[in-house]
Amino acid sequence: MNDKIIVLLKTGEFVSGEIIAEKLGISRTAVWKQIKSLKDIGYEIESVKNKGYRLILRPDIPLPQEIKSGLETKIIGKDVVYFNKINSTNIYCKNLAKENAADGTVVVADIQEKGRGRKSRAWSSPEGGLWFSVLLKPDIPPQNAMILTMAASISLVEAIKETTGLKPVIKWPNDLLINGKKICGILTELDAEMDKINYAIIGIGINVNNPMDKDLESIASSLKNESNNEVSRVELLKNILAKFDKNYDYVKSSDYEKIRNLWFSYANIIGKKVKVKREKDVLVGTVSDVDETGRLIVKTDSGFEKIISGDVNFL
Amino acid sequence: MNDKIIVLLKTGEFVSGEIIAEKLGISRTAVWKQIKSLKDIGYEIESVKNKGYRLILRPDIPLPQEIKSGLETKIIGKDVVYFNKINSTNIYCKNLAKENAADGTVVVADIQEKGRGRKSRAWSSPEGGLWFSVLLKPDIPPQNAMILTMAASISLVEAIKETTGLKPVIKWPNDLLINGKKICGILTELDAEMDKINYAIIGIGINVNNPMDKDLESIASSLKNESNNEVSRVELLKNILAKFDKNYDYVKSSDYEKIRNLWFSYANIIGKKVKVKREKDVLVGTVSDVDETGRLIVKTDSGFEKIISGDVNFL
Numbered sequence: 161m162n163d164k165i166i167v168l169l170k171t172g173e174f175v176s177g178e179i180i181a182e183k184l185g186i187s188r189t190a191v192w193k194q195i196k197s198l199k200d201i202g203y204e205i206e207s208v209k210n211k212g213y214r215l216i217l218r219p220d221i222p223l224p225q226e227i228k229s230g231l232e233t234k235i236i237g238k239d240v241v242y243f244n245k246i247n248s249t250n251i252y253c254k255n256l257a258k259e260n261a262a263d264g265t266v267v268v269a270d271i272q273e274k275g276r277g278r279k280s281r282a283w284s285s286p287e288g289g290l291w292f293s294v295l296l297k298p299d300i301p302p303q304n305a306m307i308l309t310m311a312a313s314i315s316l317v318e319a320i321k322e323t324t325g326l327k328p329v330i331k332w333p334n335d336l337l338i339n340g341k342k343i344c345g346i347l348t349e350l351d352a353e354m355d356k357i358n359y360a361i362i363g364i365g366i367n368v369n370n371p372m373d374k375d376l377e378s379i380a381s382s383l384k385n386e387s388n389n390e391v392s393r394v395e396l397l398k399n400i401l402a403k404f405d406k407n408y409d410y411v412k413s414s415d416y417e418k419i420r421n422l423w424f425s426y427a428n429i430i431g432k433k434v435k436v437k438r439e440k441d442v443l444v445g446t447v448s449d450v451d452e453t454g455r456l457i458v459k460t461d462s463g464f465e466k467i468i469s470g471d472v473n474f475l
Numbered sequence: 476m477n478d479k480i481i482v483l484l485k486t487g488e489f490v491s492g493e494i495i496a497e498k499l500g501i502s503r504t505a506v507w508k509q510i511k512s513l514k515d516i517g518y519e520i521e522s523v524k525n526k527g528y529r530l531i532l533r534p535d536i537p538l539p540q541e542i543k544s545g546l547e548t549k550i551i552g553k554d555v556v557y558f559n560k561i562n563s564t565n566i567y568c569k570n571l572a573k574e575n576a577a578d579g580t581v582v583v584a585d586i587q588e589k590g591r592g593r594k595s596r597a598w599s600s601p602e603g604g605l606w607f608s609v610l611l612k613p614d615i616p617p618q619n620a621m622i623l624t625m626a627a628s629i630s631l632v633e634a635i636k637e638t639t640g641l642k643p644v645i646k647w648p649n650d651l652l653i654n655g656k657k658i659c660g661i662l663t664e665l666d667a668e669m670d671k672i673n674y675a676i677i678g679i680g681i682n683v684n685n686p687m688d689k690d691l692e693s694i695a696s697s698l699k700n701e702s703n704n705e706v707s708r709v710e711l712l713k714n715i716l717a718k719f720d721k722n723y724d725y726v727k728s729s730d731y732e733k734i735r736n737l738w739f740s741y742a743n744i745i746g747k748k749v750k751v752k753r754e755k756d757v758l759v760g761t762v763s764d765v766d767e768t769g770r771l772i773v774k775t776d777s778g779f780e781k782i783i784s785g786d787v788n789f790l
Contacts, residue, residue: 278668301783302617302665303768309669333669349673350617352665353593354624354648354769355784453618453768454669468616469670 163225165194169205169215176212218394222268222290226394233405235264236294237398243269248276250349250363253293257351257359261295264408266401268292275365277345278334278469288370289382290393294362294404298411302352305360306454307416309334309348310423312362315403316344317426320366323396324387330427332456332472336366341381343367364400368393416452424450433475434458436467443467444475478540480509484520484530491527533709537583537605541709548720550579551609552713558584563591565664565678568608572666572674576610579723581716583607590680592660593649593784603685604697605708609677609719613726617667620675621769622731624649624663625738627677630718631659632741635681638711639702645742647771647787651681656696658682679715683708731767739765748790749773751782758782759790 168180181188195205195213202219218226224240231237239262246252246269253267269292272285285291296308313330320328320336320343328336328343336344347363367382368391383391410418424430429447436443436458445460456467483495496503510520510528517534533541539555546552554577561567561584568582584607587600600606611623628645635643635651635658643651643658651659662678682697683706698706725733739745744762751758751773760775771782 278670302620302667303770303783305617306669348669350665350667350669352617352667354621354663354665355593358664455618468618 163223165191165198166203166215166225167229169213171215174206174208174211174214178212180213220392220394221270222292222393222397227266227268227397227401231398231401233264233401234409236405236408237264237266237401238262239265241265241267243267245269245271245273247274248272248363249291249293250276250347250361253295253361253363254349254351257295257297257361263295263297264405265295266292267295268397272365276347276363277365278347283345283347283365284373285365286370288368288384288393290364290366290368290397292364292397294364294401296360296362296408298357298360298408300357300411301355302350302357303453304416305348305350305352305357306333306450306452307411307419308360308362309346309454310419311407311411312346312348312364312404314419314422314426315400315407316346316364316366318403319396319399320344320383323399324383324389324391326383326386328426330423332427332429332450333454333469338381338383338386341386342379343381343383343386366396368396420450429474435473435475436465437471437473438467478538480506480513481518481530481540482544484528486530489521489523489526489529493527495528535707535709536585537607537708537712542581542583542712542716546713546716548579548716549724551720551723552579552581552716553577554580556580556582558582560584560586560588562589563587563678564606564608565591565662565676568610568676568678569664569666572610572612572676578610578612579720580610581607582610583712587680591678592662592680598660598662598680599688600680601685603683603708605679605681605683605712607679607712609679609716611675611677611723613672613675613723615672615726616670617665617672618768619731620663620665620667620672621648621765621767622726622734623675623677624661624769625734626722626726627661627663627679627719629734629737629741630715630722631661631679631681633718634711634714635659635698638714639698639704639706641698641701643741645738647742647744647765648769648784653696653698653701656701657694658696658698658701681711683711735765744789750788750790751780752786752788753782 177188177191180191202221204216206214206216223242227240249267249269270287272291275283275285277283316336317328326338328338331337334346335342344366349361351358369384372382432447434447445458448459449457458465492503492506495506514520519531521529521531538557542555564582564584585602587606590598590600592598631651632643641653643653646652649661650657659681664676666673684699687697747762749762760773763774764772773780
């Protein structure tokens with residue numbers, strides 16, 4: 161209900177409680193209660209007797225009404241679910257998928273208590289960051305799922321660049337770096353048959369304004385640290401969803417080359433020397449490609465190696 | 476409890492109710508009740524005053540105690556869950572996977588009310604067939620998941636051959652044919668991240684002794700029809716699990732070549748002319764390979780085509 165009041169409130173002029181009550185078909189006491197709940201969330205609202213209510217400041221919280229306001233996407237973000245605190249947005253999103261949630265549904269939280277990265281590594285998700293998951297239901301086989309992670313990556317690069325002026329670089333397979341430090345990670349999860357994806361969950365974590373752990377300072381950073389400015393999470397998320405909607409359209413129309421070309425231009429790894437730590441050995445070579453299933457193709461002295469996972473360092 | 480009594484009962488000689496009661500630490504009335512419940516399931520048990528109980532006939536029902544009796548596997552079938560009737564063994568197995576069930580857990584049912592094949596097609600699963608799912612948790616990336624379907628396929632070929640003398644042929648991607656008719660289908664489902672499978676469910680349906688729909692007679696058959704003999708579902712399932720355990724071991728030790736070579740020898744498709752009906756077109760060519768991600772590589776006049784799904788017909 162309070163998301164409907166927000167649409168009626170204005171930042172310039174007062175709107176009377178009577179008009180709000182009438183438009184929403186509720187009592188004036190109910191209006192007052194909803195205004196109070198908005199203030200509790202973080203909205204600044206001025207109340208003046210005989211004039212009504214006036215919006216002073218919207219909070220920078222990824223609430224559905226804030227994200228959806230002015231968002232002109234076809235699929236991504238048509239449904240947004242927000243939590244102040246949750247175990248993991250990917251887990252919640254998975255459950256929504258099972259209940260047949262729509263393609264493009266977004267789950268976002270201020271705090272994740274059990275945020276996870278690849279290989280079940282913990283992902284610190286305190287207040288001030290952007291932690292969200294996007295449910296996708298494309299008609300593609302699981303062998304092509306990497307194109308979804310690629311589409312997410314380029315959307316993040318484009319949106320971060322537009323919102324902050326910073327230029328992230330994609331680090332295969334699923335991180336974004338700024339000045340060599342990790343800013344963002346992506347965890348793609350699949351539910352699939354051998355020839356078709358039932359659904360994919362793209363989990364995204366971005367260090368925005370959240371404080372960074374001291375012991376991670378040499379390898380990770382936040383958009384605030386790198387830009388020396390507080391970054392609006394709401395603006396950033398809206399921008400990401402808009403870019404993702406556009407790039408997801410390329411996936412849907414099978415224009416993988418468009419996505420791959422953009423990905424390669426932002427990743428800048430072809431011809432780069434790399435060292436790959438694998439479970440059993442260390443491999444040194446030159447990147448020659450990322451194939452359609454997402455494997456890094458590395459040319460070594462003894463031939464071409466296909467890398468599925470592993471810690472990759474540029475030399 | 477009644478699975479423990481079955482272990483104590485013998486087919487040759489009588490075992491007294493007193494001994495059973497003592498060994499299981501229950502009353503003689505409880506023994507009598509358990510014997511009655513075994514009879515209700517389908518066990519034939521003779522009771523003679525002052526002598527005790529004697530097993531006359533075991534039912535051909537894939538009950539855990541029957542499947543596990545004498546089964547010497549390392550992983551597959553260490554846990555067996557049986558249902559007389561269930562919606563779908565794959566769905567139940569998925570839920571077990573989420574509750575952290577063990578690698579190799581088997582879910583089997585006499586009747587599936589909502590059995591499914593690929594592309595959400597209905598799969599008729601009446602009494603008399605073998606409908607089961609195997610939970611696998613191998614440490615492999617989703618790109619390699621086809622090796623699991625292949626391992627299942629060759630296990631089925633080997634076990635059916637050994638149990639019935641019939642020689643099934645593998646039809647890419649996931650069916651088994653005898654005399655050109657479909658006998659068995661496999662539905663592999665994945666829960667995965669981009670570089671690791673969380674778990675895979677191998678759903679298997681075999682027409683054993685179940686009656687076949689008249690309108691499917693030209694394309695599908697049962698082991699009973701093809702061999703002119705009733706086939707023991709218990710013996711067949713035990714045999715399949717034993718073969719699968721051996722072949723799953725090759726997956727675990729990364730000996731994919733072993734599995735692929737067997738698969739190709741049972742599939743017999745290299746060099747065969749095929750016609751592939753796809754969503755938008757029909758393609759005619761010669762099979763040159765099945766690649767590591769499971770795609771059928773078909774050589775056409777205009778080059779090589781990679782087929783992920785589609786209806787394939789041999790010419």
